[in-house]
Amino acid sequence: MSLRDFEEEEEEKKQERQRETADHLTTDFNLG
Helix, strand or coil, X not given: CCHHHHHHHHHHHXXXXXXXXXXXXXXXXHHC
């Protein structure tokens, strides 16, 4: 696995986490 592959994978994970966090914030906001 090349360094580029690793960096791309890390970037995808980071974006996925940000989406999940945004979803949680939106859900909390709607409930509130």
